[in-house]
Amino acid sequence: MKKLVQLLSYMLVFVLLLTTPVSALTPSSLTQQGKKPVVQDNAKQQMVQQMAAQMTPEEKIGQLVMPSTHDNEQSMPNEDTKELIQEYKAGSVIIYGNRDAETTAEYNNQLQEWASETNTGIPLFSTADLEYGVNQHVTDATAFPRQMGIAATRDLEAAKEMASVTAEEMKAAGFNWNYSPLADVNTNPNNPVIGVRSFGENTDLVSDMTVAQVEGYQENGVLSTPKHFPGHGDTSQDSHHNLPAVTYDRETLEEVHLPPFQAAIDAGAESIMTSHVIIEAIDPDLPATLSKDVLTGLLREDMGFDGLIVTDAMSMQAIKDNWGAGEAAVMTIQAGADIVMATGSLDEQKETFEALLSAYESGELSQERVDESVERILATKVRYGLFDNRYVDPGEATDVVNSESHKELAESMAQDSMTLVKNDDTLPFDSESDESTLVVGPEIYNQSHYIEDIADAVQGKTNGEVDHYVTSEDPSDSEIDEAVQQAEQADRIIVSTFSASELPAGQSQLVKALGETEKPVASISLGLPYDIKEYPEVDAHIATYAIERWGSAVPVSWEAAVDVIYGASPGGKLPVTIEGHYEFGHGENYEAAAPESAGDIKAFVDQLEEEGAFESDVAPRALKRHLDAVSHYEEQKADEKVIKHMQSFKDLLDHQQTQELMTEEAYNLLQSQADALIEKWEAFAFDSERAMADVEHLSEEIGPRAPGSEAEKEASEYIKGELEKLGYSTSTQTFEFNGGEQQSQNVVAIKEAEGIENPEIVYATAHYDSVPGSPGANDNGSGTASLLELAKIMKDKPANKEIRFVFFGAEEAGLLGSQHYVSQLSDDEINRSAANFNMDMVGTDWDPASQLHVSTVDGESNAVWESVDAASDRLGLEDDRLTLHQLGRSDHVFFHEAGIDAALFIWMEPGTEPGQAGIEPWYHSAGDTIDRVDPEKIQMVGELINSAISDVPIEQEQDTDIAS
Structure with a gap:
């Protein structure tokens, strides 16, 4: 009769639970900073308390224990598991092993069905370690990069989205609690158990990433568990095998290791997992899992956490060898834990239940202490809707975990995580090449498939032959020799290394030996990113963060590494420091190809x-x-x-x-x-500042350049030297004047047309002498400097015509420089010549000189005029800045007489009207100084000539098109 009354009480409670408004069950309040994880409805909280009050001691203790499940030959839960749930009243389970999504969903449904058949019918927490996604235990689900890889992306949104996707896949497969993310700050590079499972060494980065993932999981209905409190990142021993201790002071603990956990608590984390590590600054005698000073004093009281405290696996040697399953279970509940993860043998699991029950019945564990945890557990199950619908549809599970968008997210994050640590102009390899590639690497935990898979990925990226060679974990001298012999036959080499702590010496020796072949070598660290410090001379190196200390495979990461080797953009930044070599945050990129347009x-x-x-x-x-x-x-x-x-x-x-x-x-x-x-x-742009430097050299440093003088010769040598610096082939024409008593010279440089036989010829000309007593700054100096600048910018500019830069001497002696040059042209050159742009006083700074005259001999438009007029329109110059003008003298005259279209570019002289000629007194005088040069006017003329020469119409019938 008593049992019937009890059952009716449970049924009443469950009916009330199921009829409570949905808003009281949702986990929306979980992320509200400072909120304790209690049911946010007073009536609901009272029902939770009533439920706990009705439970037997066995049922209460059952809620405090999380055994690992036991399987039959069909990979389904066996009778031992059923016994733990139905006889020992287990309230939670942790599931290991690998199954597909449909089988996993059926597995979880079976567990929940067994729980529903108990007197209380309380649903189970179904949990797993799914740090890199559901693929960690569900074979057809999505595998994401490991946490250190996620941190390498620096993408908090992606980190949260990964957790959201993982939560979606978990729920489809029947899970409701994930032991992720790690909030450990990995400050010890040789940490044998954390490593790439951590977000890295930087406290702020770890904190931000931890919060992003906690929110991603819990906003999507799955409990998240930052671990391993209060930090496992600075240990040098693996708690699976030994009892580690950390000796840093309280300040280091509070400034480095606790902030990620505090950030998670503030973000509403529902649970935190303990570490089997002695934190000497808090409790020098007991590991955190068993220490009341750590769990109650530090975590609950100092940091304000009121969620579920779950222990790490109690079968780990750190606990098992020192206390045993039963004693340790009692100690951790006394210390403040809520759930004991009983992962040992079936006998050890039963010992956990029995020791806790015995301690409870004897008073060693107080009713208050047990009820506190039971109510916290039940309240969380209510809040996460476990009572609403404990079963999932196995048929739908397969569709959810195989979502193409989930896979694309994983691939994108993997590429963004790839950290190009070093690249001496070796990567990327050319995927179109027929060159052969050797892929070399070690067995990892006695398995060769890692290197074989990488070789297969490489073969999918290259047209060349791909071979692979797998060494032992610590290659011998003979294995290294064999690898080198094979490398000698290949064109390029990809070598992988793996370490979960320190890199075996043989692996670093292998990389160095391959480098001595003088073939291009790219190395990949498959585990910790620190490997390169043991072979820093390697040509190129990529950190993948792909494999942790147990060898669990995340192919999406090494496949991304292969993609990067063949040109995909690496996006990662180091989440750790590689001491003596690379700083936190380092990461190289391939420069995107320079745009052509x-x-x-x-x-x-x-x-x-x-x-x-x-x-x-x-x-x-x-x-x-x-x-x-x-x-x-x-x-x-x-x-x-x-x-x-x-x-x-x-x-x-x-x-x-x-x-x-x-x-x-x-x-x-x-x-x-x-x-x-x-x-x-x-x-390709005209630069008046560079032109002004030439004006200064000609007019001030060399000074007046009278025809036939040493200064004129010095100017010609300067011009020739500047052209030779640009790579032009230059020549000098010497001619006589003044009855043969004096000599002057022309300087010539030619830019060849590209890919055109017998091209048209366009001339750009100026003269560089000056009359006695004049510095020639505005007269010949500015035209010469403008022409030198044009030679500079046209050097690398594509051209469909031959461009000749000609600097004339002795203008004042009867314009002999240009006359001599034209007289030396052959009939073929004359026939191919299209236009002559001649620059004179192009930089005068005189107020009335507001119009640029394009002067032709007869004042009629020609190809030169048409080109510069079109260029003026394109450059947006005002109409009144450009005027067609007649001037029947200067260097362009002799080109005109030879039948070559020609024009002189000159600013309107003060007081001169169109159609008139005249030179004001300050030209060719001591007043012709550099302060009268206007860089803006030089710039305008330079832009015009630059554009006009490029588009000069080779035939007159093209004029209309050019002008338009």
């Missing part, structure tokens, strides 16, 4: 938009609209406008980044692309 950058914007790098479509739309305008100016070959608008594009990027409209990676990429395009066009 704004269209190339627009293609990057499209790609980034597709990858989700923008908050909305507003930012990329504005960027692409701006780039379309730049493309318009590129078509016009308007160098300065391209540069100006690309600078505005950079300003737009700055604004969008400040407004957080794009990711930092997208911002950095587009900024570098913009800089590269600006640099390209700056190479």
Whole structure:
């Protein structure tokens, strides 16, 4: 009768639970900072207390124990597991082993069915270690990068999304509690158990990543468990085999190791797992799992945690060898833990239940202490809706865990985690090449499939032959010799290393020996990223963070490494320091190919938009609209406008980044692309500052350059030297004047046309002498300097015509320089000659000189005029700045007389009207000084000639097209 009454009481409670509003069951309150993990409905809390009050001692103790399950030959739970649930009243289970999603769902349904058949019918916490995703125990589920790899991405949103996806897959397979993430700060590079399972060595980074994942799990209905409190990151021993102790002081504990746990608590973490580590600063005698000073004093009282405290596996040697299952179970509950993870043999698990029950019945464990944990456990089960629907659909589980979007997220995160630690111009390898590749690496825990899988991935990326060679974990001298012999037959080498603590010496010797073959060698660390410090001379190195100390495989990471080797962009930054070699945060990138045009950058914007790098479509739309305008100016070959608008594009990027409209990676990429395009066009842009330096040298350092003088000869040598610096083949023509009593010279440099036989010839000319008593700054100096600058910027500019830069001497002696040059041209050269652009006083700074005259001998337009008029339109110059003018003397006359279209470019002289000739007194006088040179006017003329020469119409019938 008593049992019937008790059963009716339970049934009443469950009916009330199931009829309580859903809002009282949801875990939405879990992430509210400072909220204790209690049911947020007073009636519901009272029902939890009533349920606990009705439970027998066996049922209460059962809720405090989490045994690992036992399986039959079909990988389903066996009768031993049923006994633990139904006879020992286990309230939770931890599941090991590997099954597909459908089988896992059936497995969890069976466990929940057995629990439902007990007197209380309380649903189970079904738990697992799923640190890198459900794939850790569900074979067809998604495998994500390990935590150190996730931290290498520096992407908190991705970290949270990974946890959200994992929670979705967990629930589909029947799990409701994950022992993840690790909140350990891995400050000991030789830590034998944490390593790549940690987010890294930086407390802030670990804290931020921990919070992101706690929120990702719990907002999606799965309990999250930061571990291993109060920190396992500085240990030098593995608690699976020994009892580690850390000796740092309380300040180090509080500043380095506790903040991630505090951040998780503040974010509403539902549970925290203890470590089997002695923290001497708190309790020098007992490991944290058994220490009341740690669990109650530090975690509960000092840090304000009121969620579930679950122990790490109690079968680990740190506990088992020193206290045994029963004694340790009692000690941890006394210390403040809520759930004992009983993972030993069936006998040890039963011992755990029996020891706790005995301690409870004897009073060693107080009713208050036990009831506190029981109520906390039941309240959490209510809050997470375990009473609502304990079963899952096995058929749906397969579809959920095989989601293509989940796989794509894992692949994207894996590539973003790949850390290119070193690259001496070795990577990427050319995937189109037929070169052969040797893949070398060690067995990992006696398994060769890791290296074989990498070789298969390499074969999928290259056209060349791929061979592989697997050594032992610590390669012998003979194995190293064999690897080197095979490497001698290959064109390039990929070598993998693996360490869970210290790298075996044979592996580092292998990498060094392969490097001595002088073949390109790329190394991959499959485990800890510190391996490269043992072989720092290697050509290139990628850290993958792919395999932890048990050898669990995360192929998505080494496949991403192979992708990076063959050109995919590495996105990772080191989450740790590689002492003596690389700092925290280090990570190299492949430079994106320099853009040829704004269209190339627009293609990057499209790609980034597709990858989700923008908050909305507003930012990329504005960027692409701006780039379309730049493309318009590129078509016009308007160098300065391209540069100006690309600078505005950079300003737009700055604004969008400040407004957080794009990711930092997208911002950095587009900024570098913009800089590269600006640099390209700056190479083709006229630079008046450089021209002014030549003006200064000619007019001040050399001074007046009278025909036939040593100064004129010095000027010609300077001009020739500047052209030779640019790589031009130069020549000098010497001619006589003044009845043969004096000599002058022309300097010539030729830019060959590209890929054209017998090309048309365009001349760009100026003279460099000056009359006695005049520095020649505004007269011949500015024209010469402008021509030198044009030679600089046209050196690397594609051309479909031959461009000849000719610097004439002795103008004042009857314009003999140009006359002599034209007289030396052959009939073939005359026939191929299209135009002559002659620059004279192009930099005068005189107020009335507001019009630039394009002077022809007869005042009629010709090919030169048409080209410069079209260039003026493209450059947006005002109409009144450019005037067709007649001037029947100067260097262009002799080209005209030879039948070559020619024009002289000269600023309107003070007081001179169109059609008139005249030179004011300050020209060819001591007043012709450098302070009368206007860089802006030189710039304008330089831009015009630069653009006009490029587009000069070779035949007159082209004029209309050019002008349009």
